[in-house]
Amino acid sequence: MTKSANPYHGLPARSFWRTGVAAHKDRLIDEVYSAKFSISQSDNIATAGSCFAQHIARHMRASGFSVLDTEPAPKGLRGQQFGYNLYSARYGNIYHARQLRLLAEEAYGQFEPTGWVWQSDGAFYDAFRPTVEPQGLPSLDHIGRHRQHHLQKVRQLFSHMDVFVFTLGLTEAWLNQPQQYVVPTAPGVVASPENPDDFVFKNFRHAEIYADLQKFLEVVRAHNPAFKMILTVSPVPLVATAGPDHVLPATVYSKSVLRAAAGDLAADDPNVAYFPSYEIITGAQAGGRYFEPNLRSVTAEGVEHVMRHFFKAHPQPDAPARDGAGAVSTLAPDTSAEGEAEDDDVLCDEILNDAFLKPGGMRGRSDE
Amino acid sequence: MSRRYCLVGNSHLAAPKLAWEGVRAEYPAVRAQFYGATRKQLGELEVKNGAFGAHLRPTSKKVSRAVKRVSGGSDKLKPGSFDAVILFSLGFNFHQAEAIYRTHRTLDFNGSATAEHLVSADCFRAALRSLLEDSLAVKLVRQIRQISDVTIMLSLQPYPSEAILKDGWKGWTTLKAEGDVGLLQETYISAAADIAEAERFDVIYQPVDTLNSEGFTKQDFCENARRLDLAAGDVHPVKNYTHMNADYGERVLQQLFAADAP
Numbered sequence: 001m002t003k004s005a006n007p008y009h010g011l012p013a014r015s016f017w018r019t020g021v022a023a024h025k026d027r028l029i030d031e032v033y034s035a036k037f038s039i040s041q042s043d044n045i046a047t048a049g050s051c052f053a054q055h056i057a058r059h060m061r062a063s064g065f066s067v068l069d070t071e072p073a074p075k076g077l078r079g080q081q082f083g084y085n086l087y088s089a090r091y092g093n094i095y096h097a098r099q100l101r102l103l104a105e106e107a108y109g110q111f112e113p114t115g116w117v118w119q120s121d122g123a124f125y126d127a128f129r130p131t132v133e134p135q136g137l138p139s140l141d142h143i144g145r146h147r148q149h150h151l152q153k154v155r156q157l158f159s160h161m162d163v164f165v166f167t168l169g170l171t172e173a174w175l176n177q178p179q180q181y182v183v184p185t186a187p188g189v190v191a192s193p194e195n196p197d198d199f200v201f202k203n204f205r206h207a208e209i210y211a212d213l214q215k216f217l218e219v220v221r222a223h224n225p226a227f228k229m230i231l232t233v234s235p236v237p238l239v240a241t242a243g244p245d246h247v248l249p250a251t252v253y254s255k256s257v258l259r260a261a262a263g264d265l266a267a268d269d270p271n272v273a274y275f276p277s278y279e280i281i282t283g284a285q286a287g288g289r290y291f292e293p294n295l296r297s298v299t300a301e302g303v304e305h306v307m308r309h310f311f312k313a314h315p316q317p318d319a320p321a322r323d324g325a326g327a328v329s330t331l332a333p334d335t336s337a338e339g340e341a342e343d344d345d346v347l348c349d350e351i352l353n354d355a356f357l358k359p360g361g362m363r364g365r366s367d368e
Numbered sequence: 369m370s371r372r373y374c375l376v377g378n379s380h381l382a383a384p385k386l387a388w389e390g391v392r393a394e395y396p397a398v399r400a401q402f403y404g405a406t407r408k409q410l411g412e413l414e415v416k417n418g419a420f421g422a423h424l425r426p427t428s429k430k431v432s433r434a435v436k437r438v439s440g441g442s443d444k445l446k447p448g449s450f451d452a453v454i455l456f457s458l459g460f461n462f463h464q465a466e467a468i469y470r471t472h473r474t475l476d477f478n479g480s481a482t483a484e485h486l487v488s489a490d491c492f493r494a495a496l497r498s499l500l501e502d503s504l505a506v507k508l509v510r511q512i513r514q515i516s517d518v519t520i521m522l523s524l525q526p527y528p529s530e531a532i533l534k535d536g537w538k539g540w541t542t543l544k545a546e547g548d549v550g551l552l553q554e555t556y557i558s559a560a561a562d563i564a565e566a567e568r569f570d571v572i573y574q575p576v577d578t579l580n581s582e583g584f585t586k587q588d589f590c591e592n593a594r595r596l597d598l599a600a601g602d603v604h605p606v607k608n609y610t611h612m613n614a615d616y617g618e619r620v621l622q623q624l625f626a627a628d629a630p
Contacts, residue, residue, distance in 0.1 A: 074472035074487055076464070076499035082491045135490050142475055142488070149486040 021285045028305075032280065033313050036266070036273035037228050039163055041317035044068050046088040046161035050095045050169020052234035052277070054086050055303040056310075060165070063307075064317035068161060070153040083132030089157050090150060092129035095169035097212035097261070098182045098204065099128070104219045107154040113181050115198055117143050118191035125191035126150075127183045136191065159223045167277075168262055169234040171209065171254040172242060175202035186242070201242045203254075209261040217269065228271045231262040235281035237296050255282075277306045371628065372399045374445060376508065377456030378407040379611060380525055381438070382596040384456065384624075387617030395625060403445050404438040404596055405431060407459055407504050413445070415514050421446055422515035424508075438596060447516035452628055454521045454572070458505035461525035463610075465556040468495050469548065470539045479546030496559045509567050520569035521628070523620055524560065525610065527553070529590035530580050532609040549583045572627060575619040578612075589616035 013019035014031040021029065039045065045067045047057035061067045073084035083090045094100050105111035116127045123136025124143040129150075137143045158164075173182040176198050187199045204212075213231075220227065233255060241250035259278060266274035281290045281302050288295070290302025375384060381404040388400050404410070409431040413424045423446040426432040432443040447453050473483035474492050487495075500506065505522055512520060532540045543549055557573070564571045580586050593604045593611040604611045 071485065072471075074468045074485070074492065074495040076468065076495040076497075076502070077491065078498050081494060082488070133488055133490065137488055145475060146486060146488070 021283065025285050025287070028308060028312060029280065029285065033275055033309055035313040037271070039065065039314045042066065043162040044160055045163045045165060046157050047165045048087050048089075048091065048094050048100065049165075049167030049232070050234040050236070051093050052169070052236050052298065053093075053165070053167035053232070055298070056165055056167065056232070056277075056307070057087055059303070059307040059310075063311060068157055070157045071150070082134070083129060088161070089154050090129070090132055091154065092132050093169070093184055094166075095184055096171075096173050096182050096204065097168060097209045097216070098173065098175075098180075099184065100166065101212040101216040101219070102181050103128070103154060104158060104216050107151045107158060108219055108223065110219065111181075113176070113179055115176060115178070115193055115195060116147075116181075116183075118187070118193050120191035123191075127185075127191070127193065130183075130185050130190040155223075158220045158227075161224065161227050164220075164227055164229045165232070165275075166229060167232045167234050168209070168258040169236070170238070171204045171257050172238065172250070173202050173204060174199050203243055204257070206257050206261050206264075209257065210264055213261065213265050217272070228273070230273045230275050231266060232275045233258045233262055233278040235278045235290075235298060235302075239296065275310060277310075280306050280309055370397045370399060371452070371625075372401070372450045373628075374401045374403055374447070374450045374453045375456065376403045376410075376445065376453060376458075377596075378404065378410060378458055378504070379596045380457035382594050383612045383614060383617030384523075384621050385438070385596070385617070386594055386614035387621055390614065391618055391621060398625060401450070402438055402440075403435060405434040409434050410458065411504050411507065413508070413511065415511050417515070420444060421448060423447070424511055424515075447512045447518040450518060452519040452521055453512060454523060454624060455505050455508060455569075456523045457525035458508060458522075459503035460500055460505035460522060460560070461503075461610075462527055462553065462556050463525075464499040464503075465496050465552050465559075466539055466543060468492060468499070469543060469552055473548075477546065477548045477551060479542070479548050482546070493555065493559060496555065497563060500559055500563055506563065506567060509569050513568060519628070521572050521624065522560075522564065522569050523572040523624065524574060526574050526585045526589070526612050526616065527579065528584060528609040529587050530582070530584040531587045531590065533582075533584065535607060535609075537609075544582065553583050570627075572620070572624055575623050578616055578619055585612065585616070589613060589619075 008015070012031070020031075024030065041064070043066060045060060045065050047053055047060070047067065057067060068088045069085075070088060071084070071090040073082070077084060080086055083092050086092070091103060094103065102111050102113070106113065113128075117140060118125045118127045118130065120136060123138065124140060125133065125136045126143055126147055133146075137146060174186045175182050177200055178198055182202070183199070187193050187196045193199060217229065235255075237251040238247055238254060241247045243250055245253070255278060262274050266272045280286065281298055286302075290299050290305065291297065292299055375381060377384075381402060385402050385404070388402075392398070392400070409426070412427045412431050414427050416423055416425050423444045425444045426435055435443040445453075469477070469479075471483075472485045472487045472492065472495070473480045474487055474489045476489060477483070480486060509520055509522070512518065528540065533544055543552065560571050574585070578585055578589050589612045590609060591613060593608065593613045595602065595604060
């Protein structure tokens with residue numbers, strides 16, 4: 001009887017924990033990420049996702065990649081006010097795959113939401129990006145026309161991007177039951193819907209997230225067949241859970257589901273890659289040192305460590321296009337130079353839920 | 369009762385400086401000290417507390433020389449020696465509003481439909497306010513306020529000459545064609561008033577009789593506008609639409625002295 005060959009025999013160092021991980025505690029982890037496709041200097045990159053994606057966008061700009069911005073800030077506007085200079089369009093944080101999918105469907109006229117105009121103190125808010133106008137807008141007409149303008153810019157973005165970098169953030173969401181769309185903040189946090197009972201808590205499952213991402217690809221590919229997508233999972237834990245579990249297992253569940261969905265899609269689709277920022281920050285080799293004392297925010301060192309891995313696989317173009325601010329291609333007249341992000345702060349709508357933490361450490365529901 | 373003024377400015381100081389030479393006899397109680405240089409040079413002043421008392425002074429010999437040419441001797445600005453310090457333009461101007469309007473408009477503008485980017489009124493105001501707050505005028509106000517509670521007035525830079533439309537400068541002809549000059553000027557004036565209140569200075573608006581019905585400066589006031597540093601030259605080029613002449617300067621001084629009359 002012939003003895004079968006040991007399947008682990010001859011595998012590269014990356015395949016073994018001792019040589020692939022434990023030996024790299026303080027260094028780049030060799031081959032933790034290999035580029036599935038290259039990104040050239042001329043490729044138009046678009047970014048979106050949860051707040052961790054803001055770091056990725058900023059570093060790519062600073063490194064000379066051509067990062068699109070179809071909604072650049074007006075001259076003079078500082079930092080990230082009014083939702084500018086965060087992503088490639090002014091959609092704010094997109095935490096959920098469902099949110100991304102329906103944004104694309106709405107932009108291409110395949111979905112028409114209702115009940116998305118929320119109100120607070122007489123002002124009107126776009127529930128899909130409630131923090132981009134901190135004081136809201138003065139009328140229904142204003143909010144409708146601003147949304148149409150935004151969708152036009154999103155359409156322009158999705159139709160012209162070559163590489164889309166999307167960071168998955170959450171599985172827990174506030175779902176509009178009649179139309180099955182999700183919003184980034186719970187009703188009542190920034191503003192309130194006309195029919196609050198339409199919105200319910202929903203914890204998305206793997207299959208749903210996978211299907212939403214697939215549908216997003218299908219919708220955009222109908223207009224931009226060649227674009228590629230790089231998926232990442234945010235290493236930032238939940239600020240709060242609205243589910244029955246403790247926030248720690250709720251976080252691990254959420255990240256695990258997102259990680260699995262992203263991995264499966266990358267395995268199934270030749271034009272989708274997975275970049276392991278989540279593993280680089282949260283893996284045992286990091287020993288938790290890339291988190292701030294709140295054990296939630298990722299340190300600047302951690303972000304840089306992640307980006308070094310990314311840039312090792314996707315070498316940076318030779319020189320930033322503009323005064324260190326990076327290349328910002330707008331598809332439109334360039335007007336964004338004044339408003340570059342000033343610091344490492346990231347803006348997270350989700351953090352608003354922390355305001356509902358009751359004194360004494362009791363968990364507050366984010367819809368209270 | 370005599371009044372002592374320090375008139376501070378960049379190239380736009382030329383109009384009142386030239387005018388002053390012609391009208392000083394009409395204002396025997398007024399003492400005017402001019403303090404000027406290019407905007408870049410005036411950005412290099414520093415606050416000092418020394419034997420001379422609290423004052424602003426140049427940080428380089430080059431700027432010192434430039435200021436002395438305009439002031440006729442001193443390179444120090446000691447706010448406490450005056451009844452009022454009057455700033456002229458110094459980057460605080462309507463062009464900042466027009467620059468935003470070129471690319472970003474609110475729904476309140478007639479030209480919103482042709483705007484490349486639509487923004488809220490809050491956002492437009494915030495952007496404009498940032499630009500104006502970053503001007504040298506506001507920087508100097510803050511420097512003066514570190515050492516003095518003297519009255520500070522800011523004479524706003526004149527609106528461009530009406531000739532800018534005839535010569536087809538695109539941004540401005542668009543603004544005019546869309547019928548948005550008035551609303552943009554209102555927005556600008558409102559931002560100026562807000563900043564003035566926050567930074568504790570008074571705004572001196574452009575004399576009404578120097579404006580045409582469309583809100584641009586009458587071309588008569590732009591003809592033969594002189595440079596501040598007379599040693600360097602002469603008149604501004606014909607297609608310089610932003611600098612005004614001594615006639616304009618005289619109107620401004622009249623308005624200024626009237627506004628500050630005890």
